[in-house]
Amino acid sequence: MSQPVRNVLIIGGGPAGYTAAIYASRAGLQPLLLEGPQPGGQLTITTDIENFPGFRDGIAGPELMATMRAQAERFGTEILTATVASADLSARPFAVETDQGRILAETVILATGASAKWLGLGKDESLSRTGGGVSACATCDGFFFRGREVAVVGGGDTALEEALYLTRFASRVHLVHRRDAFRASKAMQERALAHEKITIHWNKRVADLHTWKTAVAGGEQERLEGLLLEDTRDQSISRLSVQGLFVAIGHQPNTGFLNGQLPVDEGGYLKVEPGTCRTIIEGVFAAGDVADPTYRQAVTAAGRGCMAAIEAERWLAEREALAAAGGR
Known part of the structure; x- marks a missing residue:
């Protein structure tokens, strides 16, 4: 048959x-x-x-x-x-x-x-699924972070474009890049570097996420409250307080x-x-x-x-x- x-x-x-x-x-x-x-x-x-x-x-x-x-x-x-x-x-x-x-x-x-490519931390991907403050799409979710501080991870055109878009809503946008130079186009770099609401964190990678739990209907929800940044040159650790993280690594x-x-x-x-x-x-x-x-x-x-x-x-x-x- x-x-x-x-x-x-x-x-x-x-x-x-x-x-x-x-x-x-x-x-x-x-x-x-x-x-x-x-x-x-x-x-x-x-x-x-x-x-x-x-x-x-x-x-x-x-x-x-x-x-x-x-x-x-x-x-x-x-x-x-x-x-x-x-x-x-x-x-x-x-x-x-x-x-x-x-x-x-x-x-x-x-x-x-x-x-979306994630950071490999586990927690970043899980928080994106539960609305815990992590996203891979600024156009989709930027509105929810009006008046808050957020971070964008990446160094290409997409990352810089996401950072510039988020300046419409966020009080400050932290751009975290593991190198000392962007891969993005020159025009995009100039716009991001000149923007008063964007702070660049060179030679940094996100080593961990800090979260807190808030009560919601039916239980608790874990939400982002900050990033643990590792310097890619000397491995020193610093903390960055943000309420949102946008992963833009592709x-x-x-x-x-x-x-x-x-x-x-x-x-x-x-x-x-x-x-x-x-x-x-x-x-x-x-x-x-x-x-x-x-x-x-x-x-x-x-x-x-x-x-x-x-x-x-x-x-x-x-x-x-x-x-x-x-x-x-």
């Missing part, structure tokens, strides 16, 4: 994946969505989202993802909590190996996202399972044809943070998910029309 071939296979369960599923299922394509090891993506570790349209008073990340998932299911999307091990995009139908078996598909939408697009079958940029993000979600392989589309080194926002990921689904629908229709014409 031959294995069924899916019209659309969506890999990834964040805003890009769920939106693609909503559009593909409403188009009658009966998509299958693989959620992977973290259903809902990075937004499931975001406590409050205030910049996603349609929610005047904001919404918790897990709640938003659950709502989008339910909407996709409502229109007929089949969702499987499966982890992809590998994909063969060399022939059609495409073959994807998961921990629950092999799946064949005519089109594939890659919406696997990108994971993101890692989740593309390992592709094993180099699609071209990526210098940061590892999948390359797509400008203005589209089309990759170099016909029938394979990329949406959301896995192909977005610039914005990395839930709303832009959702928009790209919509684009990918529409492009997949049109691609399938064109192939069907060509097949019909060839059969006459």
Whole structure:
């Protein structure tokens, strides 16, 4: 008995994946969505989202993802909590190996996202999940630190851009860099060095986080109150009191399972044809943070998910029309 071939296979369960599923299922394509090891993506570790349209008073990340998932299911999307091990995009139908078996598909939408790189302290990543004062996205969370002192870790364009953005809200921004010179562009450096609200901490690395516990409904919440900084030259230790920490040392697009079958940029993000979600392989589309080194926002990921689904629908229709014409 031959294995069924899916019209659309969506890999990834964040805003890009769920939106693609909503559009593909409403188009009658009966998509299958693989959620992977973290259903809902990075937004499931975001406590409050205030910049996603349609929610005047904001919404918790897990709640938003659950709502989008339910909407996709409502229109007929089949969702499987499966982890992809590998994909063969060399022939059609495409073959994807998961921990629950092999799946064949005519089109594939890659919406696997990108994971923030953390400091390796353990506590930084856990505090980011609980709203304890640590974040990897100033655009997402800067508003919550109005009038407070915050720190940004990193030395590239992203770190300096995050620091400059945070000056709109924070009373002071401490920029912590392990070297004595930035990697960022000259123009970005000049802006950061000249800003009156930014203090540079050269040759420093974050060795530990100091926290305190506050009472919340149902228990206690651990929150950041300061950083322990180690001098990278003489290993001396100093303390920096801040209420927020933004880690800006990069993101890692989740593309390992592709094993180099699609071209990526210098940061590892999948390359797509400008203005589209089309990759170099016909029938394979990329949406959301896995192909977005610039914005990395839930709303832009959702928009790209919509684009990918529409492009997949049109691609399938064109192939069907060509097949019909060839059969006459």
